[in-house]
Amino acid sequence: xxxxxxxxxxQGFWGDWLEAPVRQVTGGPVDYLMMxxxxxxxxxxxxxxxSRDPLLxxxxxxxxxxxxxxxTLAQRGIKVTTNAGGVNPRACAEAVAALARRLGLAGKxxxxxxxxxxxxxxLDDLLARGHGLKNLDTGRxxxxxxxxxxxxxxxxxxxxxxxxxxxxxxxxxTGRVTDTGLTLGPMMHAFGWRRDAWDLLAAGTxxxxxxxxxxxxxxxNCLVDWERVPDLANVGYPIVEARPDGSFDVTKxxxxxxxxxxxxxxxxxxxxxGDPRAYITxxxxxxxxxxxxxxxxxxxxxxxxxxxxxxxxxLKVSIAYGYxxxxxxxxxxxxxxxxxxxxxADQVLRRRLADLGLExxxxxxxxxxxxxxxxRLASAAGVPVDLPEVQLRVGVRARELAPVERFTRExxxxxxxxxPSVTGFAGGRPKPEEIVAYWPALIDKRxxxxxxxxxxx
Amino acid sequence: MRxxxxxxxxxxxxxxxxxSDRKGKVLLLDLAHARSGDKGDTANVGLIARKPEYYxxxxxHVTAARVARHFKGMITGPVERFELPNLRAxxxxxHGALDGGGTISLKTDAQGKVFSTALLRMMVEVPR
Numbered sequence: 001x002x003x004x005x006x007x008x009x010x011q012g013f014w015g016d017w018l019e020a021p022v023r024q025v026t027g028g029p030v031d032y033l034m035m036x037x038x039x040x041x042x043x044x045x046x047x048x049x050x051s052r053d054p055l056l057x058x059x060x061x062x063x064x065x066x067x068x069x070x071x072t073l074a075q076r077g078i079k080v081t082t083n084a085g086g087v088n089p090r091a092c093a094e095a096v097a098a099l100a101r102r103l104g105l106a107g108k109x110x111x112x113x114x115x116x117x118x119x120x121x122x123l124d125d126l127l128a129r130g131h132g133l134k135n136l137d138t139g140r141x142x143x144x145x146x147x148x149x150x151x152x153x154x155x156x157x158x159x160x161x162x163x164x165x166x167x168x169x170x171x172x173x174t175g176r177v178t179d180t181g182l183t184l185g186p187m188m189h190a191f192g193w194r195r196d197a198w199d200l201l202a203a204g205t206x207x208x209x210x211x212x213x214x215x216x217x218x219x220x221n222c223l224v225d226w227e228r229v230p231d232l233a234n235v236g237y238p239i240v241e242a243r244p245d246g247s248f249d250v251t252k253x254x255x256x257x258x259x260x261x262x263x264x265x266x267x268x269x270x271x272x273x274g275d276p277r278a279y280i281t282x283x284x285x286x287x288x289x290x291x292x293x294x295x296x297x298x299x300x301x302x303x304x305x306x307x308x309x310x311x312x313x314x315l316k317v318s319i320a321y322g323y324x325x326x327x328x329x330x331x332x333x334x335x336x337x338x339x340x341x342x343x344x345a346d347q348v349l350r351r352r353l354a355d356l357g358l359e360x361x362x363x364x365x366x367x368x369x370x371x372x373x374x375x376r377l378a379s380a381a382g383v384p385v386d387l388p389e390v391q392l393r394v395g396v397r398a399r400e401l402a403p404v405e406r407f408t409r410e411x412x413x414x415x416x417x418x419x420p421s422v423t424g425f426a427g428g429r430p431k432p433e434e435i436v437a438y439w440p441a442l443i444d445k446r447x448x449x450x451x452x453x454x455x456x457x
Numbered sequence: 458m459r460x461x462x463x464x465x466x467x468x469x470x471x472x473x474x475x476x477s478d479r480k481g482k483v484l485l486l487d488l489a490h491a492r493s494g495d496k497g498d499t500a501n502v503g504l505i506a507r508k509p510e511y512y513x514x515x516x517x518h519v520t521a522a523r524v525a526r527h528f529k530g531m532i533t534g535p536v537e538r539f540e541l542p543n544l545r546a547x548x549x550x551x552h553g554a555l556d557g558g559g560t561i562s563l564k565t566d567a568q569g570k571v572f573s574t575a576l577l578r579m580m581v582e583v584p585r
Binding site for chain 2: 040041137221223224263266267268269270271272273274275276277288289290291292293323326328362363364366368372373374375376377378393395396397435436437438440
């Protein structure tokens with residue numbers, strides 16, 4: 001049996017550092033490159049792109065990235081797991097295959113495609129058969145927003161990734177596979193872990209959670225002792241060194257910046273955490289209260305003792321629907337009396353919106369520099385009187401576009417007809433933005449059949 | 458050193474521990490670090506003891522009820538607390554914290570990324 005497997009995280013989200021995956025595959029030995037691209041609302045953006053062009057609907061950045069690293073991957077035998085496929089993993093795979101042939105890698109590469117997560121075309125059938133797809137947060141039935149649904153995807157787990165690897169895939173391109181499944185999959189494949197080895201699956205899931213946000217576990221966005229995190233410009237992305245017994249180390253390539261410590265890794269473990277005893281994935285239920293962390297070397301933290309329980313009989317479904325519209329306008333007021341001027345401008349603006357009879361679901365005013373991030377907690381001891389500047393930031397939200405559109409025309413006039421010493425409007429009129437909201441639901445597992453295709457290039 | 462003024466003193470590990478106020482309290486920031494994220498309209502704050510011996514102190518003093526009071530008027534739902542003694546951490550779920558959350562929210566911090574630091578403003582009893 002393989003003794004250790006090195007899984008490197010290359011992207012923590014769609015838009016993460018383009019250099020990271022390149023450095024991960026050239027900076028030292030790794031066996032797998034794991035790249036997470038999907039956030040909750042990403043799927044709806046991709047669905048829109050696909051509706052305009054049937055060859056789109058995936059993370060387009062992935063293809064030029066592969067152009068940079070495919071020769072290295074092939075030469076070093078590094079495999080890739082990624083959910084860059086979005087709502088069109090097949091088109092993504094075909095784009096990568098075409099690229100591989102252009103790079104002279106024909107006959108040397110096998111691509112696995114994981115689909116079956118897309119439920120958009122099946123929603124009415126599912127609803128008709130009594131699957132309510134109720135909102136997990138509000139309890140409301142999907143019928144409330146059915147006509148505005150833009151995408152619906154079940155979260156698949158590691159199993160189809162394992163299948164694709166088992167059938168010889170070098171690059172596994174998936175739709176909505178969980179972030180953690182992309183890391184757990186290679187471990188199950190390499191070590192032959194059983195689908196009911198709950199402690200081992202929980203360990204792989206914790207490994208996946210730790211590295212799924214990229215550098216957030218190696219010194220990025222790290223609060224503890226942040227001033228002394230070395231060389232963030234050159235930050236190393238995380239690497240899991242996994243062992244068959246479920247213990248693993250998190251580390252990074254030598255010579256890179258950042259820091260891997262128990263305290264920093266702990267920050268990532270609690271990130272987006274719910275009930276720590278029940279971290280539910282399609283693969284298992286991991287218990288984060290069993291994780292034992294030890295600093296076993298410089299930039300190396302060992303994970304051990306992780307326990308898990310059997311998976312549930314449900315899958316989570318991520319549904320995106322059109323909610324309404326919003327816009328945010330900002331202006332900057334300068335000393336003297338910067339805060340007082342910004343407050344006065346807000347009063348004037350709100351009065352004008354009311355006089356126009358515009359109806360909004362919400363109007364939110366923040367004074368950036370005073371209360372935008374910590375609300376009243378920041379000004380509990382009083383606001384300094386000599387602030388050099390304050391940014392007025394007003395956002396509005398409505399179900400209809402018209403009032404939001406009208407709001408965007410009420411910001412600029414304040415420059416000449418509101419309180420003085422105002423600047424910072426070079427960006428022009430704010431743009432109304434469609435709100436695509438997230439509707440989390442559950443579905444019976446047996447309703448969703450993952451589909452795995454493996455094609456030689 | 459964070460320049461919060463009055464009489465900063467060095468802790469045994471070289472960290473600067475802030476001054477206690479007249480009621481014998483310190484800033485939670487001096488005892489813990491934190492990270493936060495979101496799930497819909499709920500913000501989570503993971504609070505981590507800076508030293509192992511601070512964990513029991515946090516369990517005792519940073520209760521769900523006290524955190525709810527700290528954020529009164531800023532969140533619309535209840536506060537839940539979970540304990541992770543193995544990581545010397547507490548996890549708080551602040552429901553109704555994000556003006557609808559995600560894409561709906563109009564807030565700068567729509568995803569609750571810095572709610573963690575807002576909790577660290579709390580004044581808590583000095584550990585013995």
